[in-house]
Amino acid sequence: MKKAAALILLGLMIFSFAPMAHLVKSATVPEYASITGISLGLKDKAVLGPFEVQFIDVDMYWSRLSFQVNGPDGPKLYVVGQGESFVYPAADNQYLNITLTWIRSDTKTALIEIQSPLQKLLSGQKLNVGDTINLPEGFPQISIKLTSTSDTQATFLVTLPYGETQTLVITEGSGGSVRYKLGDVYSYSNYVYIHLLNTTSDGPATVDIYVPKVASTDFKIVREGEEETAPTTTVETVLVYNDLLYVNEKLPITVDNVTYYVKLISATRGAITVEVFKGDQSLGSMILEIGDFPKDVPNAPLKLSVQSAEPDYKRAIIRVYAPIGAQVTPILRQANVIAMIDAVPKEIMLGDNLVVAINVENLGRGDAYDVSVAAPIPNDFELVSMTKTWAFETLPAFTKMPALIYVLKPTKVGEFDIGKVIVTFYDDKSLETGQERVIYSQPLTGIKVYGIPAIDVTAQAYNGTWGSYVTANVGDNVTVRFILTAADGNPDYEFVQNATLLLDLPNSVDGPTAVEVGTIKAGETKTVRVDFKVLKENLTNVKAVLVYADPLGNEHQLELGNLVTINSIPPRVIVKEVPVYPGPEELPKYINQTLANMSDPAPVAKEISAVVEKYNPTTNYWKVLGILFLILALVFGGLTYKYWDESEKLREKLERKKHRRPGGLPKKAEEEERESSEMVEL
Incomplete structure (x- = not known):
């Protein structure tokens, strides 16, 4: 333990002598350099170079004090109360601005602050990295070195005559100041003020340098009856x-x-x-x-x-x-580290990324060391980002880490628990025991992942029978049914909602252009029917687009194209005579029937005979005459049959007329004439 305490003491001593880097952002040049906390008893005086400020008198209530200032412009007397100020020699020509900050009647002393206006000593000085500016002769030997630059900041190392160094990190357009020690007790604040005009990462930095109007560093307190400050042990x-x-x-x-x-x-x-x-x-x-x-x-x-x-x-x-x-002896403090995990939103679609944020905070008085943060990754998620663990050397007391972000991608639908964050660390007490501390966050639960099932849409029209192609007449009503089928899946997390069929109808049919379907879950089939009225002749293609919302309300649409066709154009009959010729076996019979049905078959028969004659190898006139006789017999037989058939029809007609009105009225003369003419014709 003694060895550890010695090491800590050595570290503190080294730290105390190391130069401190101060990030300064003040954009306004201070008005004064000042020496504060100057304690004067009655008749005591503070001496700054050629100026003396002496406490010479006080009223009986210690409420009003008298001061005399001696300087190049001669002595001047001032009477002030606590909190009041006075300038020497005048307000329009200030060398010193003295404020009575406190009156201590119990110790018969007064606390004053001496200020001197800052004025520009060097203007527009350009420095490259490594360059040094020294204050001119007559000022303390103070050097200002430019050590580094960026597009927005510049870093200066200021070395004072008594060996102290101060590092200033100044933002462009702002400035920083350096105090000057005046012995062991007092110091001159804002003694050197550096105003950074502009800077670049690869170019010079331009600065203005300010010092107090009374730049003397010869300062002392002279007590009553003394000519200089009494030495103290x-x-x-x-x-x-x-x-x-x-x-x-x-x-x-x-x-x-x-x-x-x-x-x-x-x-x-x-x-x-x-x-x-x-x-x-x-x-x-x-x-x-x-x-x-x-x-x-x-x-x-x-x-x-x-x-x-x-x-x-x-x-x-x-x-x-x-x-x-x-x-x-160091004070051992315990860290109180907490971790929180969250994701926004907690409902996502399959294929989207889940952005998870982890916050780690130390609410205890002790610092946490060697902090390690491990993010949970469940089985049904893939890590998209490159990092799932973070490490920090120190998490000071009452500080909070920046949010730690990582990205997961779900591989299936459902409701999931992401898990807990694990944080391991040491604090002052656990360092003594060597036992690492482990804490867990609350689990991140209720993450819901949704999906969209594949939707298949078919349609059939009905006008007597169902089919994708039907015929109809103008004025007919045609029923069309749309069948929507969702692919298999988890119906609780895979579905579409607010589904609507938008129909593209030509002016040849009349019907609804939007058909509501509603929610379709995975593995579900829905059928909706629509009636159309045919208005005019046309080949009508019914096209559709399915619009729907996913489980999170995002709009989607599915182009379906042409689903059914309604043909309302009536058929047209086109008659065209096509000659049909009998085969060789049927030719004789065909010739016989043809000649028999003709009123005068003789010319045709002669032509047929002339054709047949060409193909006979030996002319047999008896055979030819026999054939002609046979043909003529067939022809005359056919004519005889035809005349007989006609006479029978006429006889039947006359018989019907003869027996039509038995016992009726006498026939008219024209009827008798008609019958007589028919008989004559017969």
Whole structure:
């Protein structure tokens, strides 16, 4: 433990002598350089170069004080109260601006602040990286070196005559200042002010340099009856602690086997209150102003100052100076690390990315070290981003990591639990034991992944029978049914909603142009029917587009093209005579029937005979005559049969007329004439 304490003390001592880098963003050049906290008793005076500010008198109530300022313009007398200021020699020609900041009637002293207006010493100075500016002769030997630049910032190393260095990181358009120490107690703040006009990453930086109008660094306090500041015997001290201290915490410092404790009582924006103990004995309380110089602790070989305070967290950064060899026992604090995991939105479509955010925060007083964050990846998700673990060297108390983002892609639909974040770390107490701490976040649950099933759409029309092609007449009603089938899947997470068929109808049919279908779940088939009225003749193609919303409400559409055809054009009959010739076996019979049905078959018979004659190898006139006789017999027989058939029809007709009206009225003369003529014809 002693070895660890020694190492900590050595680290603090090295840290105290290392140059500090201050990021400054002030865009306004300060009006004054100032020396604060100057304590004067009656007849005491503060001397700054050729100027003297002396406290010469006070009223009986210690409410109004008199000061005399001596300088190149002669002595001037001022009477002021607490909080009031006066300038020397005049407001339009200021060298000094003195403020009475506090009147202490109990100690018969006054606290004053001496300010001198800043004025531009160097204008538009250009510096490349590595270049150095030295203040002109007559000023302290202060050097300003440009060490690095970027497009927005420049870094300067300022070296002061007494060996101290200060690093300023200045943003373009802003400035930074350097204080100058005036002995062991006081300092001249804003003694050098650097205003960065412009900078580039590969070019020079341009600056203006400001110094106070009264730039003397010869400063002293002359007490009544003395011509110079009385020497004081001081114990050489070093910085042994420069870190946080929380309210009610007691920091142990051991000097020559005696343990002192520094306890933080309260913290405000401008000052803190501490109580110092020697063992169990209280040595009293002290008020330390933010940024003030180290103050001696009464009856203890310690000096204290405060760098900053954070009242919201009830803490402050305390600097403790003690003799060489002093040991500080670190305060072991426990970190309180919490992790949170979330995803927005928690409902996504299959194929989309799920963006998961992890937040890690330390709510405890102790820092966390070697912090490792592991993100959960469930089985049904793929990691899209490159990172699923993060590591941090330190997570200070009351700080929060930037959000850690990673991306997952789901591989199936359903409701899923992503899981818990795992955080491992050490803190002050676990470092002592060597036992790593592990904490878990609340699980991320209820992530829903939806999908869209494939939709197949067919249609059939009915006009007597069902089919994709039907015929109809103008004025007919034709029923069309649309069959929508969703592919198999999980019906709870794969479906479409607000499905509607938009029909593209020509003016030859009348019917609805939008048909609501509603929700179609995976594995489900829905049928909707629509009636169309045929208005005119046309070959009508019914086209459709299916519009629908996915489970998250996003609009989609599916082009279906032509689904059914309705033909309302009537058929046209085209008569065309096509000659049909009998075969060789049928030819004789055909000739016989043809000649028999002719009124005068003789010319045709002669032509047939002439044709037949060409193909007879030997002319047999008897045979020819026999054939002709046979043909003529057939012809005359056919004619005889025809005349007989006609006579029979006429006889039957006459018989019907003869027996039509038995016992009726006498026939008219024209009827008798008609019958007589028919008989004559017969």
